[in-house]
Amino acid sequence: xxxxxxxxxxxxxxxxxxxxxxxxxxxxxxxxxxxxxxxxxxxxxxxxxxxxxxxxxxxxxxxxxxxxxxxxxxxxxxxxxxxxxxxxxxxxxxxxxxxxxxxxxxxxxxxxxxxxxxxxxxxxxxxxxxxxxxxxxxxxxxxxxxxxxxxxxxxxxxxxxxxxxxxxxxxxxxxxxxxxxxxxxxxxxxxxxxxxxxxxxxx
Amino acid sequence: xxxxxxxxxxxxxxxxxxxxxxxxxxxxxxxxxxxxxxxxxxxxxxxxxxxxxxxxxxxxxxxxxxxxxxxxxxxxxxxxxxxxxxxxxxxxxxxxxxxxxxxxxxxxxxxxxxxxxxxxxxxxxxxxxxxxxxxxxxxxxxxxxxxxxxxxxxxxxxxxxxxxxxxxxxxxxxxxxxxxxxxxxxxxxxxxxxxxxxxxxxx
Numbered sequence: 001x002x003x004x005x006x007x008x009x010x011x012x013x014x015x016x017x018x019x020x021x022x023x024x025x026x027x028x029x030x031x032x033x034x035x036x037x038x039x040x041x042x043x044x045x046x047x048x049x050x051x052x053x054x055x056x057x058x059x060x061x062x063x064x065x066x067x068x069x070x071x072x073x074x075x076x077x078x079x080x081x082x083x084x085x086x087x088x089x090x091x092x093x094x095x096x097x098x099x100x101x102x103x104x105x106x107x108x109x110x111x112x113x114x115x116x117x118x119x120x121x122x123x124x125x126x127x128x129x130x131x132x133x134x135x136x137x138x139x140x141x142x143x144x145x146x147x148x149x150x151x152x153x154x155x156x157x158x159x160x161x162x163x164x165x166x167x168x169x170x171x172x173x174x175x176x177x178x179x180x181x182x183x184x185x186x187x188x189x190x191x192x193x194x195x196x197x198x199x200x201x202x203x
Numbered sequence: 204x205x206x207x208x209x210x211x212x213x214x215x216x217x218x219x220x221x222x223x224x225x226x227x228x229x230x231x232x233x234x235x236x237x238x239x240x241x242x243x244x245x246x247x248x249x250x251x252x253x254x255x256x257x258x259x260x261x262x263x264x265x266x267x268x269x270x271x272x273x274x275x276x277x278x279x280x281x282x283x284x285x286x287x288x289x290x291x292x293x294x295x296x297x298x299x300x301x302x303x304x305x306x307x308x309x310x311x312x313x314x315x316x317x318x319x320x321x322x323x324x325x326x327x328x329x330x331x332x333x334x335x336x337x338x339x340x341x342x343x344x345x346x347x348x349x350x351x352x353x354x355x356x357x358x359x360x361x362x363x364x365x366x367x368x369x370x371x372x373x374x375x376x377x378x379x380x381x382x383x384x385x386x387x388x389x390x391x392x393x394x395x396x397x398x399x400x401x402x403x404x405x406x
Contacts, residue, residue, distance in 0.1 A: 121392075126402050156403045164387070165395035177390060184367070184387030187380060189324075192368035199329050200359045 003191055005031070005092040007114070008099045008182070009162075011107035012122030013152035015130050017168045021122065022101050024175040032097040032182065035088055038064065041079035054084065072102070072109040083110070097182060104155040111161060118185050120178060121162035125169050127152060206394055208234070208295040210317070211302045211385070212365075214310035215325030216355035218333050220371045224325065225304050227378040235300040235385065238291055241267065244282035257287060275305070275312040286313070300385060307358040314364060321388050323381060324365035328372050330355060 012018055022034055038054040040061050049055050056064070061080045064070050073082030083100055091098045100110065111119055124130045130152055134145050159165055164181055168174040185191075215221055225237055241257040243264050252258050259267070264283045267273050276285030286303055294301045303313065314322055327333045333355055337348050362368055367384055371377040388394075 123395075123399060123402055127404070153403055156399055159399045160392055160396070162392055164390045165392055165399060166390060167395075167398070177386075180383055181387045181390065183380075184384045187367045187369060187384065189363055189365055189368055192326075192370075193363070195370070196326060196359055196362045196368060199326055200356055201330070 003095055003186070003194075005094070005096040005098060006182070006185055006191075007088065007092060007117040008032075008097060008178075009107050009110060009117055009119040010099055010101045010122065010178070011104050011119070011162070012168075013104070013124065013130065013155040014148060015133050015152065016122040016124050017171065017174070018101050018122050020171050021168060021174045021178065022099060024171050025099070025178055028175060029097075029179060029182070031095070032099060033091060035083060035091075035098050035100045038070070038073075038082045038084050039079060041077075041081075071100070071114070072106045074103070074106055104158055108158065108161060118164070118181065119162040120164045120166055120181060121159045122166050122168050122174065123156065123159065124152075125167060206298055206389070206397075208297065208299040208301060209385070209388055209394075210291065210295060210320040211235075211300060211381075212310050212313060212320055212322040213302055213304045213325065213381070214307050214322070214365070215371075216307070216327065216333065216358040217351060218336055218355065219325040219327050220374065220377070221304050221325050223374050224371060224377045224381065225302060227374050228302075228381055231378065232300075232382060232385070234298070235302060236294060238286060238294075238301050238303045241273070241276075241285045241287050242282060244280075244284075274303070274317070275309045277306070277309055307361055311361065311364060321367070321384065322365040323367045323369055323384060324362045325369050325371050325377065326359065326362065327355075328370060 010018055010022060025032065026034060036050060036054060038056055038061065040056055040058050043049065043055050047053065058080070061082065064082065064084065065073060069085055070082040071085050071088070073080055083102065083106070088098050102110070107119065111117070127149055131145060131149055134140050134148055140148070166174055166177045213221055213225060228235065229237060239253065239257060241259055241264065243259055243261050246252070246258050250256065261283070264285065267285065267287065268276060272288055273285040274288050274291070276283055286305065286309070291301050305313070310322065314320070330352055334348060334352060337343050337351055343351070369377050369380045
């Protein structure tokens with residue numbers, strides 16, 4: 001009665017802390033893994049193929065697009081980034097839960113044509129708090145802070161597309177909330193059907 | 204940002220331990236209460252009106268039926284039992300989660316015309332284990348044990364109607380599972396919408 005894993009989309013505004021939360025969650029749940037993206041950009045020092053990214057040439061990436069091997073993809077700074085479908089399918093078949101940590105636009109593309117997933121939107125406690133976090137980085141200009149808050153506000157207005165909303169007031173609390181959602185979702189009828197069929201056998 | 208409570212249907216075969224699990228859950232969660240049924244049967248020693256049941260005359264009960272004040276009702280041994288709608292609505296408005304502990308047939312009647320609820324099916328680990336529990340009571344004849352197992356098997360085949368399936372292998376584990384479901388469900392978008400609207404305010 002090996003259970004199939006569940007596909008989980010984790011999204012939210014830039015600065016909501018998605019990445020940090022996912023890394024914390026990975027430490028706690030051996031049944032849950034992060035999907036590895038495909039990119040055409042060059043590996044940075046220390047980055048390993050298949051661990052941080054699958055590194056591909058532009059030609060290879062375009063072949064993956066034309067063969068419909070990507071759940072979604074996008075271009076940043078002239079480089080392609082995408083979510084490959086096959087490794088995800090293999091992990092799900094092995095019973096692993098797979099997390100896609102993905103920007104709001106990419107997340108909606110995936111949700112548009114897949115319904116067999118759990119979607120979680122991470123929110124900051126307030127835009128004021130997001131502004132504070134951005135200023136703390138000391139790398140942003142006034143204009144870029146303004147732009148980022150503008151984008152965050154637009155992204156927050158898309159939260160209704162998601163199954164769940166998790167507040168990131170504290171990393172370990174947010175990771176625990178996602179873990180609670182995974183626990184609950186694994187008790188949904190489709191995951192329990194084989195169990196029920198076993199129970200029903202007399203004798 | 205006071206949240207509305209959620210309506211939870213808890214059902215499962217007779218002998219699945221619904222009642223024991225609910226009592227354990229009540230001790231742990233102050234935000235969750237058990238719906239009180241209406242009945243025409245006479246109070247037993249120690250039973251209090253409004254706590255164990257709402258005790259009504261046959262005429263009063265029939266008036267409640269005709270005024271559509273019951274979510275569902277049924278007759279056992281010539282007495283009526285039903286689930287009154289108004290106290291549930293009041294508790295939900297106060298932000299309490301309300302549990303309906305209810306037989307499989309009654310549960311389906313409620314699910315047929317309400318979608319704003321979370322439904323949980325409690326299962327025994329096996330029919331063999333249910334048989335053992337029934338024999339342990341020492342009050343059942345062979346025929347009644349046979350009948351009860353037959354009914355339990357039919358009821359298990361209705362589990363697909365429910366959102367969640369919880370295994371009662373252990374009372375405190377099962378109560379914890381329901382608590383996990385309540386935690387996760389309270390992060391669903393509709394419960395978080397007011398929060399998101401607050402976050403989106405700049406200023």
